[in-house]
Amino acid sequence: MSEANKKAMIIGLDCAAPKLIFEDWKSHLPNLSKLMEEGGYGKLKSSDPPITCPAWMSMMSSKSPGKLGFYGFRNRKDYSYDKLKFATSASVKEDLLWDVLGRNKKKSIILGVPQTYPPKRINGCLVTSFLTPSTDAQFTYPSFLKEEIKENIGDYIIDVRNFRTEDKDNLLEEIYEMTKVRFKTARYLLDKKPWDFFMMVEMGVDRIHHGFWKYHDKNHPKYEPGNKYENAIKDYYKYVDKEIGTLLERTDDDTLIMVVSDHGAKKMDGGIAINEWLIEKGYLKIKARPNEATRIRDIEIDWDNTKAWAFGGYYSRIFLNVKDREPNGMVKEEEYEQTRDELIKTLEGITDEDGNSLGTRVLKPQEIYEECKNIPPDLIAYFGDLDWRAIGSIYSKPKKYIYANDTGPDDANHDHYGIYISNKSNKKKLSNLDLRDITPTVLDYFGIEIPKDMEGKVINR
Structure with a gap:
């Protein structure tokens, strides 16, 4: 030809x-x-x-x-x-x-x-x-x-x-x-x-x-x-x-x-309220609970005592509050990898409400990309290997499992x-x-x- x-x-x-x-x-x-x-x-x-x-x-x-x-x-x-x-x-x-x-x-x-x-x-x-x-x-x-x-x-x-x-x-x-x-x-x-x-x-x-x-x-x-x-x-x-x-x-x-x-x-089985989970485990500190479901960006966070926070979505991007990197960072450079490893182990251990493993995968960007330009997340989490989405909102009362999307009706991941x-x-x-x-x-x-x-x-x- x-x-x-x-x-x-x-x-x-x-x-x-x-x-x-x-x-x-x-x-x-x-x-x-x-x-x-x-x-x-x-x-x-x-x-x-x-x-x-x-x-x-x-x-x-x-x-x-x-x-x-x-x-x-x-x-x-x-x-x-x-x-x-x-x-x-x-x-x-x-x-x-x-x-x-x-x-x-x-x-x-x-x-x-x-x-x-x-x-x-x-x-x-x-x-x-x-x-x-x-x-x-x-x-x-x-x-x-x-x-x-x-x-x-x-x-x-x-x-x-x-x-x-x-x-x-x-x-x-x-x-x-x-x-x-x-x-x-x-x-x-x-x-x-x-x-x-x-x-x-x-x-x-x-x-x-x-x-x-x-x-x-x-x-x-x-x-x-x-x-x-x-x-x-x-x-x-x-x-x-x-x-x-x-x-x-x-x-x-x-x-x-x-x-x-x-x-x-x-299919999407449900959602994991990642920031609620971080609050429960002591990584994220907020100054007051909202009266209704509220996006993380609209929450008043106690940054001086916060180690990590996250974005919701079909997957989750998790960020550490690193000393000398973020304005009020508290995770010391020598503690960075240890903190990431702790988070990976605990996140991958999340179960459903019946105690069954979700099969969550958590990745370090530096291990999956040859180069990380601009500002990558510190961790990427696929809850239930994407059978569950990440819910970024914070609620009036603590809840970890959500069965309605916080951004509107959505059936699939x-x-x-x-x-x-x-x-x-x-x-x-x-x-x-x-x-x-x-x-x-x-x-x-x-x-x-x-x-x-x-x-x-x-x-x-």
Whole structure:
């Protein structure tokens, strides 16, 4: 095949779950099934932590979150107690796949990839992601593309308004409408703009998982047989598969096609109130209990007597109050590793309310990343290996186990493995795949030298 004719297309489905696509619903997804049969597929190891930010940028840079220097949507700005910054495109200092392609005269179309707002200049065109404040902001490159989309597509939808809601009918309607508009935009750009590389990410898969997982998963503690939304996720997957087919129609035999997700999904059994646990064990001291559930950042903390505090979320980031590092630090440098080891041992020993081990894993960033830029957490905790989320709030009365999310209704947590499907594979079932492998594989397909500082490998085709 001619090098000049080669193209590559990545279709990203945020949070798409391997078991649903590879096993449970494969026969209902003809376009994805055909790609699997013609090429290869396998589970794609996510980043640590396995969340949208930093996972997509880890994939596109072939760098770990430590090298990128951000560990979630919000990160500590400095070693003060209250200054945080969002991980926008300005936080991304490493080259991304389309940057390398652009230097090699390849044109890209980028649509909805997380952490692309504010839009940066690329050799091609770009539409930013769900982290964009609204369509009132400048969400395209070039800037005139915003009006072009308005004229030819209509009102572009950045994201659903709130996926943590009890209004499930409206949420379902919004997810479908958002997905419809995204794929309509994708087709328009593919038809009207020159491209060598195309990539889009659809967030609807993530939104429907978090909003509807308990309705379909028979192992979920809140599952009710025969409920109204039992087939909501399955039907949506079928719809997305149909939309994917309309993109595949715009490719030929010289196009490398990948369908990927940044992480998977799984049931959420409950939440561990990590800061309540730290209070009970004496690591965190507060000056007074609130009258109602209150976020840790709104609690008055006795920093002079606090050793550790934590952020909640799908996983927990735990920070030590280190002497000469934090303003009122009390953990001495020579006690730092001992304190971390104590916390790991105790956190991994947390049981459920019946005394059964949760199987929690706690990681030291310095042991999983070659480099830790900016301010990493001191520990990363996966409660129940992500069957339980971390609850950051503090309550009027102490409680360690929470069975309702403190940020709104949410049925699912993230899983460590997403999906990888490619039409260009000589091996049907692939293993040992890492999301950092995607960018080197695309560069290799184009015959472009892979930068030496990329951490991934070329997936054997």
